[in-house]
Amino acid sequence: MSGTGEELSHRAMAMLRAVAQGRAVMSSSVEPDLFIDGVACCDQMAAHALAHGGYIRPDGDGERLVPAVLTEAGRAVLAPAVGHVA
Structure with missing residues (x-):
């Protein structure tokens, strides 16, 4: 993934949209795990x-x-699809 989308x-x-909607949490480990709506x-x-x-x-x-x-790259990828991402 090079940032172009x-x-x-x-x-x-869809995962990026869930993050944009505030529905995702993740670990801050080297290989971060992503959870959407409380589910892995x-x-x-x-x-x-x-x-x-x-x-x-x-x-x-931390580990929690x-x-x-x-990121700015994530917002840029979503912007054309949804018109605007805060």
């Missing part, structure tokens, strides 16, 4: 790729779960 799957885009994400490989690709990040540090937030 062209290679993001529909599932990855079904595609942790995609979650890792979104984090390592710079689309999402944990809003905090913290809110997941979009």
